[in-house]
Amino acid sequence: MRALLALSLLTTPALADEIWVTNEKDDTVSVIDVETLEVIQTYETGERPRGITFSKDFSRLYICASDSDTVQVMDPTTGKILHELPSGEDPEQFVLHPNDRHLYIANEDDAITTVVDTETREVIAQINVGIEPEGMAVSPDGKIAITTSETTNMAHWIDTDTQQLFANTLVDSRPRHAEFIKDGSELWVSAEIGGTISVFDVETQAETTKIDFEVDGVHPDRVQPVGFEMTEGDTHAFVALGPSNHVAVVNAATYEVEDYILVGRRVWHMDFNADRSLLFTTNGVSGDVTVIDVAERRALKSIKVGRFPWGAAFRPTD
Amino acid sequence: MRKTIIALALWGATAASAEIDIPINYLHQIVPQPPTLSNLDPRPEQLGIDGASLGLADNLTTGGFLGHKYVLTVTEVAPDDDVIAAARTALASSPYLLIDAPADTLTTIADLPEAEGALLFNTASADDALRDDACRANLLHTLPSYAMRTDALMQALQKRRWTDLALIEGTHPTDRAFAAALTTSAEKFGLTLGSRKEWVFDADMRRNAAQEVPLFTQDLRDHDVLLIADELHDFGRYIPYNTWEPRPIAGSEGLVPVAWSRVVEQWGAAQLQSRFTDLADRPMQSQDYAAWAAIRTIGEAVTRTNTADPATLRDFILGDDFELGGFKGRPLSYRTWNGQLRQPIPLVHASALAAQAPLDGFLHQRTELDTLGLDQPESSCTAF
Numbered sequence A: 001m002r003a004l005l006a007l008s009l010l011t012t013p014a015l016a017d018e019i020w021v022t023n024e025k026d027d028t029v030s031v032i033d034v035e036t037l038e039v040i041q042t043y044e045t046g047e048r049p050r051g052i053t054f055s056k057d058f059s060r061l062y063i064c065a066s067d068s069d070t071v072q073v074m075d076p077t078t079g080k081i082l083h084e085l086p087s088g089e090d091p092e093q094f095v096l097h098p099n100d101r102h103l104y105i106a107n108e109d110d111a112i113t114t115v116v117d118t119e120t121r122e123v124i125a126q127i128n129v130g131i132e133p134e135g136m137a138v139s140p141d142g143k144i145a146i147t148t149s150e151t152t153n154m155a156h157w158i159d160t161d162t163q164q165l166f167a168n169t170l171v172d173s174r175p176r177h178a179e180f181i182k183d184g185s186e187l188w189v190s191a192e193i194g195g196t197i198s199v200f201d202v203e204t205q206a207e208t209t210k211i212d213f214e215v216d217g218v219h220p221d222r223v224q225p226v227g228f229e230m231t232e233g234d235t236h237a238f239v240a241l242g243p244s245n246h247v248a249v250v251n252a253a254t255y256e257v258e259d260y261i262l263v264g265r266r267v268w269h270m271d272f273n274a275d276r277s278l279l280f281t282t283n284g285v286s287g288d289v290t291v292i293d294v295a296e297r298r299a300l301k302s303i304k305v306g307r308f309p310w311g312a313a314f315r316p317t318d
Numbered sequence B: 001m002r003k004t005i006i007a008l009a010l011w012g013a014t015a016a017s018a019e020i021d022i023p024i025n026y027l028h029q030i031v032p033q034p035p036t037l038s039n040l041d042p043r044p045e046q047l048g049i050d051g052a053s054l055g056l057a058d059n060l061t062t063g064g065f066l067g068h069k070y071v072l073t074v075t076e077v078a079p080d081d082d083v084i085a086a087a088r089t090a091l092a093s094s095p096y097l098l099i100d101a102p103a104d105t106l107t108t109i110a111d112l113p114e115a116e117g118a119l120l121f122n123t124a125s126a127d128d129a130l131r132d133d134a135c136r137a138n139l140l141h142t143l144p145s146y147a148m149r150t151d152a153l154m155q156a157l158q159k160r161r162w163t164d165l166a167l168i169e170g171t172h173p174t175d176r177a178f179a180a181a182l183t184t185s186a187e188k189f190g191l192t193l194g195s196r197k198e199w200v201f202d203a204d205m206r207r208n209a210a211q212e213v214p215l216f217t218q219d220l221r222d223h224d225v226l227l228i229a230d231e232l233h234d235f236g237r238y239i240p241y242n243t244w245e246p247r248p249i250a251g252s253e254g255l256v257p258v259a260w261s262r263v264v265e266q267w268g269a270a271q272l273q274s275r276f277t278d279l280a281d282r283p284m285q286s287q288d289y290a291a292w293a294a295i296r297t298i299g300e301a302v303t304r305t306n307t308a309d310p311a312t313l314r315d316f317i318l319g320d321d322f323e324l325g326g327f328k329g330r331p332l333s334y335r336t337w338n339g340q341l342r343q344p345i346p347l348v349h350a351s352a353l354a355a356q357a358p359l360d361g362f363l364h365q366r367t368e369l370d371t372l373g374l375d376q377p378e379s380s381c382t383a384f
Helices: A002-011 B004-015 B049-066 B083-095 B101-112 B146-158 B174-186 B203-220 B267-281 B287-307 B310-318
Strands: A018-023 A028-033 A038-043 A049-054 A061-065 A070-075 A080-086 A092-098 A104-108 A114-117 A122-128 A133-138 A144-149 A152-159 A163-172 A175-181 A186-191 A194-199 A206-212 A226-231 A236-240 A246-251 A257-262 A267-272 A280-283 A286-295 A298-306 A309-315 B020-029 B068-077 B096-102 B119-122 B138-143 B165-169 B190-197 B227-230 B250-251 B331-334 B343-346 B351-359
Touching: A002 A298, A018 A049, A018 A280, A038 A298, A049 A092, A049 B351, A061 A092, A061 A144, A061 A309, A070 A092, A070 B096, A080 A114, A092 A133, A104 A133, A104 A144, A114 A133, A122 B287, A144 A175, A152 A175, A152 B049, A163 A267, A175 A226, A186 B351, A194 B083, A226 A267, A236 A267, A246 A267, A257 A298, A280 B190, A286 A309, A286 B287, B020 B049, B020 B083, B049 B267, B049 B287, B068 B083, B083 B096, B083 B101, B096 B287, B101 B138, B119 B287, B119 B310, B138 B331, B146 B174, B146 B250, B146 B343, B146 B351, B165 B174, B165 B351, B174 B190, B267 B287, B287 B310
Parallel strands: A049 A309, A133 A175, A267 A309, B020 B068, B020 B096, B096 B119, B119 B138, B165 B190, B165 B227, B227 B250
Antiparallel strands: A018 A028, A018 A309, A028 A038, A049 A061, A061 A070, A070 A080, A092 A104, A104 A114, A114 A122, A133 A144, A144 A152, A152 A163, A175 A186, A186 A194, A194 A206, A226 A236, A236 A246, A246 A257, A267 A280, A280 A286, A286 A298, B343 B351
């Protein structure tokens, strides 16, 4: 059976691209075919997989196996774990430096950001940050890394040359996710309990504006921005609003919210397909992934995955 | 070695901020507890204090980036010693005081001339009067009141349509207070409390609960749920599975409304739980949570206002911009009419969270959290 499958794969070279999703409470990753919108593979991982990202050439998949206290490196063509990286305790979320080599890892239980060299497999720095570090970002030029800390409520700015903090800026309560946008000139940080996204001018590390959200029929307390991703050209942000079960569409030029899209329950993180026409959101409580038509701004389909899907990462196959 | 250097670098990076010192006192009046039938769950020696210590650690980490230094001093007062004198001493050193003491001690301390302009936190008394006519302007409450807990329970029972209730209550004043709150809440949410009986046995139920409890519960009128008011956890643990009718138990045993429990693990709570068990080597309890929340309230206010002035902090804490991440899925804030920390109430049993109040469908014009406990029109507190 396996041989047959392998044969059929070999004879169909035009494989569809994939979305990989970590299932936090199943200790697996689900692989979704972007064409058929179906789960085509499920691979086992370490305990409590959360953060997920590919190497720049997509030949290796990095997975934060939080309760196994390690970052696993998987061969995405076989689903085999190649090796593990020292990650510090309880790695939750990470970001890969543009040099394709250094992983910046948030150690949620330890108030530390760990920097790991994926080639030598050694820890090259550990940086003390606030309580419960989670959101991780790195600037496009690779000079700045960001850790946000959920209980300290700060964005910590790390100089990647010295691996030291050079600024700490307060944000609203429980920051969850950070992204550099517009060629690295702006930093956006979502605050789950604060219900906002803070926009920073990277040059001065000063907050320039704050984005608020308001979903009809949902109490503001339950509108909780978490993960977000930018459309082509950084014109719009799609923002997961957690237990409000909606994704917001924010105009990145005016900072106005233009739309709210109903998705699955407790929407958390997301990623796009290759041309960013489709968006895949992880819905933790309903245990599925919602596929959003980006142009139409509506949900197309829900795809059942494992228990408590958390992170999502795109992989092209050609 | 590496960590040391990093710590130095960290301080170097933040040296520009002005230093602010925030000393905080924690006062525990030790009250002798009556004996209970079982010794399975003794009061942890550092109950509450461990929660305050964790809050301090959280504040110190944040403060490290801002030049804010917090110091916590714990004073434990033996039953025969003068708790008011200890409170005076504490207030002379800092306006910030957490208190684990009975309601009458709390109001006496709040009325001291030394307490004027101070910010006191009640972290251990659920007494409803403290949120009502016995409230004080300088006294905030981070532990939920009895009314908040019993309102939470009644919402859950109403949601299940388990509306006919019976009650067994102990004779300790805390049992009486909890039973009174259960009665009020049942009425508030339209449930019917039929039979109620007092538990006055002096036999050892560890040996004969299976013989005594069925008979004791035989004459209770028809009910869906049997409520237990036994806040000392004396006899209640012997009631489940020994009742005449097969009925779920709720209140002080069975399904219990709490401020916190080790079974709360959603909303990032797993992280708070593991930080606490690392520190205290035991699960976090409601009083630990209340003390943690009090210290974090001070920390959050200092962080956002960059001052240690108690009047400024009080204004901020009671203002619209205050919100505390409390690992219960919603921002926590204070009621401006009685100083109570509004918060969701987990409904737990021994091994899991069953539900969390406010439950869906219980609405309020301000926030659903205000369906729990004394709402503004109900409270006769005028000090705020």
